[in-house]
Amino acid sequence: MDVAARIEGVRRRLADDMTPAAVVSVTSNLKYVTGFRDVIDRGINAACLVTEDETLFYTDGRYFEAARSAAEGGPWEVRLQKENLYVELCEELHARGVTSLMLEAGVPYGRFKFVSEQFRGAVRVVDRLVEEMRQIKENEERDLIAQASAIADRGFEHILGVLAPGVTEAEIALELEYFMRRNGSEEMPFSPIVASGPNSARPHAIPGARALAKGDLVVMDFGARVGGYCSDMTRTIGVGAVSDELRRMYESVLAANAAGIEAVRGGRPCADVDAAAREVLRKTGLDDCFTHGLGHGVGLDVHETPTVGPKSTESLRVGQIVTIEPGVYVGGTAGARIEDLVAVEESGCRLLSHAPKEFITV
Numbered sequence: 001m002d003v004a005a006r007i008e009g010v011r012r013r014l015a016d017d018m019t020p021a022a023v024v025s026v027t028s029n030l031k032y033v034t035g036f037r038d039v040i041d042r043g044i045n046a047a048c049l050v051t052e053d054e055t056l057f058y059t060d061g062r063y064f065e066a067a068r069s070a071a072e073g074g075p076w077e078v079r080l081q082k083e084n085l086y087v088e089l090c091e092e093l094h095a096r097g098v099t100s101l102m103l104e105a106g107v108p109y110g111r112f113k114f115v116s117e118q119f120r121g122a123v124r125v126v127d128r129l130v131e132e133m134r135q136i137k138e139n140e141e142r143d144l145i146a147q148a149s150a151i152a153d154r155g156f157e158h159i160l161g162v163l164a165p166g167v168t169e170a171e172i173a174l175e176l177e178y179f180m181r182r183n184g185s186e187e188m189p190f191s192p193i194v195a196s197g198p199n200s201a202r203p204h205a206i207p208g209a210r211a212l213a214k215g216d217l218v219v220m221d222f223g224a225r226v227g228g229y230c231s232d233m234t235r236t237i238g239v240g241a242v243s244d245e246l247r248r249m250y251e252s253v254l255a256a257n258a259a260g261i262e263a264v265r266g267g268r269p270c271a272d273v274d275a276a277a278r279e280v281l282r283k284t285g286l287d288d289c290f291t292h293g294l295g296h297g298v299g300l301d302v303h304e305t306p307t308v309g310p311k312s313t314e315s316l317r318v319g320q321i322v323t324i325e326p327g328v329y330v331g332g333t334a335g336a337r338i339e340d341l342v343a344v345e346e347s348g349c350r351l352l353s354h355a356p357k358e359f360i361t362v
């Protein structure tokens with residue numbers, strides 16, 4: 001992890017904006033710029049102050065020692081937050097004679113208001129201060145995501161032996177989570193989605209007490225986490241004999257998934273990649289049932305930029321890792337989604353999801 005280069009990236013943005021200091025406070029951005037990821041939990045009072053020549057990571061007594069050992073020999077230092085993080089940050093900056101400041105767009109409004117008052121409004125709130133850099137994965141990051149993806153592949157293989165009529169969605173979700181945790185995954189990047197029968201028409205259904213029944217499609221969307229990095233994959237299977245209509249739905253989604261993957265390469269507009277998959281569904285009259293974008297970036301967070309959708313204005317860049325996940329949802333009946341993780345390369349992409357995609361019935 002090239003933490004020094006990441007901090008330099010923040011400094012370049014400061015120089016471009018002629019602003020003397022930035023506060024990084026979004027949790028996954030803090031993890032990214034410091035490489036210190038083990039013990040930052042959600043909602044923690046922590047922030048990183050980046051100036052031209054210093055990077056100070058403020059944290060409280062719960063994390064101080066761990067952060068200090070992580071910082072040893074590195075390009076950032078740790079400061080113990082005593083009472084109020086933002087009061088102390090502003091005092092530090094005022095003591096240095098700093099009169100303007102850059103904040104991230106994700107900063108809570110109350111904190112923004114306080115800092116803005118302290119700096120008499122000389123506060124710039126910027127989008128993607130760190131997220132822009134996070135899009136392009138270092139080799140080490142890509143390897144961690146590939147490892148997380150391999151655990152999910154094994155999770156799929158394992159769950160095929162568990163799926164049967166009568167087993168509930170909640171039982172399947174729990175088994176997936178248990179298996180992946182037992183096989184090297186850290187905390188789940190998101191709760192596995194297991195949606196059967198009519199529930200499969202809800203893209204982000206919550207697994208419940210419904211038992212699998214013959215004729216169902218079952219959508220399973222899940223990922224693992226290794227070294228803080230996430231994977232994300234969806235597979236759809238059938239239970240017993242599935243109607244021809246649902247089978248055709250599956251094959252259309254599979255063809256759209258293949259077309260999307262085929263369209264990926266560095267420099268390609270994201271909207272074109274989305275369109276390539278959507279066009280396949282249009283030919284079978286199912287494009288109206290594809291109600292979300294084709295994909296998204298994955299990294300420290302399961303949903304990152306870029307967005308690969310019909311309204312995207314960006315182009316793919318070599319080093320990004322994105323999902324390709326077309327889905328078709330017919331309310332009250334069924335849905336199907338097939339999601340793969342791919343690493344964007346110069347002339348195509350490298351597939352990081354390897355679980356089988358031919359139609360499987362249990």
Ligand code: ZN
Binds near residue numbers: 222232233339
């Ligand atoms: Zn997913």
Ligand code: ZN
Binds near residue numbers: 232296323325339
């Ligand atoms: Zn996804």
